[in-house]
Amino acid sequence: MSHDVLLVAETRDGQLKKGAFEGATAARRVADALGGKVTAVVVGHGVTGADALGRCGVDRVLVVDGPAFARYAGDALAAAVLAAAAKVSPRLVLFSATVAGKETGPAVAARLSAACVADATGLAVEGGELVATKPRLGGKAFAKVAVKAPVAVVSLRQNVVTPADAPRTAAVERLDVAAPASRVRLQQVVAPTAKEIELTEADVIVSGGRGLQAPENWKVVLDLADALGAAHGASRAVVDAGWRPHKEQVGQTGKTVSPKLYVAAGISGAIQHLAGMSGSKVIVAVNKDPDAPIFQVADYGIVGDAMVVLPLLATEARSYLKR
Amino acid sequence: MDVVVLVKRVPDTETKVRVAADGKSVDPSGVQWIMAPYDEIAVEKALQLRDAAGGGAVTVVSAGPAETSKELRTALAMGADKALLLVAPQGAGDAAATAKALADGLKGVPFDLVLCGKQATDDDDAAVGPMVAAHLGVPCVAFVTSIEVAGRTATVKREIDGEVEVLEVDLPAVLTAQKGLAEPRLPGLKGIMAAKKKPLEERPLAAAPSPTETRALSLPPGRAACVKVPATAEGARQLLKALREERGVL
Numbered sequence: 001m002s003h004d005v006l007l008v009a010e011t012r013d014g015q016l017k018k019g020a021f022e023g024a025t026a027a028r029r030v031a032d033a034l035g036g037k038v039t040a041v042v043v044g045h046g047v048t049g050a051d052a053l054g055r056c057g058v059d060r061v062l063v064v065d066g067p068a069f070a071r072y073a074g075d076a077l078a079a080a081v082l083a084a085a086a087k088v089s090p091r092l093v094l095f096s097a098t099v100a101g102k103e104t105g106p107a108v109a110a111r112l113s114a115a116c117v118a119d120a121t122g123l124a125v126e127g128g129e130l131v132a133t134k135p136r137l138g139g140k141a142f143a144k145v146a147v148k149a150p151v152a153v154v155s156l157r158q159n160v161v162t163p164a165d166a167p168r169t170a171a172v173e174r175l176d177v178a179a180p181a182s183r184v185r186l187q188q189v190v191a192p193t194a195k196e197i198e199l200t201e202a203d204v205i206v207s208g209g210r211g212l213q214a215p216e217n218w219k220v221v222l223d224l225a226d227a228l229g230a231a232h233g234a235s236r237a238v239v240d241a242g243w244r245p246h247k248e249q250v251g252q253t254g255k256t257v258s259p260k261l262y263v264a265a266g267i268s269g270a271i272q273h274l275a276g277m278s279g280s281k282v283i284v285a286v287n288k289d290p291d292a293p294i295f296q297v298a299d300y301g302i303v304g305d306a307m308v309v310l311p312l313l314a315t316e317a318r319s320y321l322k323r
Numbered sequence: 324m325d326v327v328v329l330v331k332r333v334p335d336t337e338t339k340v341r342v343a344a345d346g347k348s349v350d351p352s353g354v355q356w357i358m359a360p361y362d363e364i365a366v367e368k369a370l371q372l373r374d375a376a377g378g379g380a381v382t383v384v385s386a387g388p389a390e391t392s393k394e395l396r397t398a399l400a401m402g403a404d405k406a407l408l409l410v411a412p413q414g415a416g417d418a419a420a421t422a423k424a425l426a427d428g429l430k431g432v433p434f435d436l437v438l439c440g441k442q443a444t445d446d447d448d449a450a451v452g453p454m455v456a457a458h459l460g461v462p463c464v465a466f467v468t469s470i471e472v473a474g475r476t477a478t479v480k481r482e483i484d485g486e487v488e489v490l491e492v493d494l495p496a497v498l499t500a501q502k503g504l505a506e507p508r509l510p511g512l513k514g515i516m517a518a519k520k521k522p523l524e525e526r527p528l529a530a531a532p533s534p535t536e537t538r539a540l541s542l543p544p545g546r547a548a549c550v551k552v553p554a555t556a557e558g559a560r561q562l563l564k565a566l567r568e569e570r571g572v573l
Contacts, residue, residue, distance in 0.1 A: 099483045103465040106450035110457035115534035118448040140340040149534035183462035188489040260572040304554030316559040
């Protein structure tokens with residue numbers, strides 16, 4: 001059995017994404033425990049800077065570069081990963097738990113008759129066995145999942161591993177992969193109107209709920225998010241009420257997030273919502289009701305009206321963070 | 324147009340989770356079971372697509388315990404035409420084993436499209452849809468918020484990296500439902516009565532080995548008591564200072 005790890009490093013506009021370095025660090029730790037090497041397959045078009053993965057412990061980089069790989073496409077990424085896997089015979093194929101990783105990881109697992117674990121928050125080797133920790137029930141519980149198959153495909157949740165130095169000189173090679181027939185064709189991309197920070201990748205998130213009282217009051221959430229350089233989210237109640245789009249929903253039927261700092265404003269803390277954000281490192285709650293369940297998971301609590309407290313925080317943040 | 328919808332019986336999302344005595348599964352006492360919310364969205368969309376095409380059948384398929392017939396009857400009451408239940412003990416198969424069982428179970432079932440929820444809200448793997456597609460040898464687009472069918476292609480939308488992609492997919496295909504794709508209808512009394520007479524086939528599922536094994540299930544670690552901060556400018560300054568200097572998160 002091989003002891004090697006194959007890291008699937010995503011790119012955007014030819015540059016490695018942040019998740020690639022998080023994955024490299026997780027991959028390095030597993031490879032060290034197994035006594036194997038880390039190979040990264042970097043998929044994109046006009047790829048530059050792929051050797052930077054050596055900083056986080058990648059031994060070898062296979063670059064799959066071409067117009068067909070410029071933008072994520074499931075069949076193309078699967079073909080690239082399978083070609084790399086055929087070269088490396090990995091014990092573990094590690095994706096990021098992004099749309100790409102969640103869609104293509106399982107497909108690759110099926111093709112390799114591998115085990116598949118999605119959205120892992122931890123990876124360890126115990127008694128020679130790969131064991132992943134992963135949230136279930138939207139984060140209300142965590143499972144330890146042992147891999148019994150010879151090969152595992154795991155997707156790693158964003159923001160749970162901090163990239164760490166394990167410098168070496170990564171050997172960079174080109175891997176030629178024929179673009180597969182396109183059963184799925186991109187017709188159009190609708191870009192967001194403003195540059196938004198993706199919730200699942202954000203370090204800081206400000207979320208609002210019913211306590212904001214009306215959709216037009218959302219400006220105080222957006223303003224605090226702006227002052228903190230944060231992404232903004234919403235509770236299910238306000239999404240169901242049509243105040244905010246579903247892509248902003250945090251919770252069991254929305255996004256599961258694990259930022260460094262989560263500010264919950266006017267959110268009571270339904271089980272549904274807690275499931276999606278309780279993995280945050282530090283939680284600040286702002287709520288008028290001192291008995292709101294959100295205060296049971298919060299590290300810091302401000303009892304007060306979000307409409308008053310958020311502008312106060314935004315003003316102070318703008319002057320404090322400048323220093 | 325023939326649509327297959329894959330559904331799963333899961334604990335209600337309002338459930339307060341407790342760990343069972345075996346230390347690796349959810350304590351089922353007091354748990355309300357429901358059709359996974361995203362699967363319900365998939366059922367609704369399948370009904371809409373069938374009706375828009377003016378013909379065909381919606382078949383709902385599940386692998387799970389015998390009790391899943393309740394969730395399948397719900398889908399039939401919503402308007403699905405028939406159901407197939409591959410009966411296996413609760414939690415018997417992981418995503419890979421389940422996907423293989425479902426793909427095998429679909430042999431002989433005609434379909435233009437397979438829909439399922441983007442993920443079941445218990446295991447949260449989001450893996451069954453893409454794996455079934457791989458086993459069936461058909462394309463897959465996950466997390467779709469819109470589906471329009473014209474001839475042998477479907478045009479779908481999905482959010483990725485903060486953008487919305489419009490994709491054209493060859494049929495047959497597997498598509499997984501994200502919230503926003505459809506609003507599930509509540510079954511009416513007429514639908515509930517009609518569902519009792521609709522075909523629901525049960526087949527025992529031979530136990531196939533799962534490539535993973537859940538060793539332990541635990542609740543998230545508790546947090547330290549909440550530090551109360553006054554709702555004043557001075558309180559805001561203290562909080563920001565603590566977040567930056569003590570916690571290092573700003």
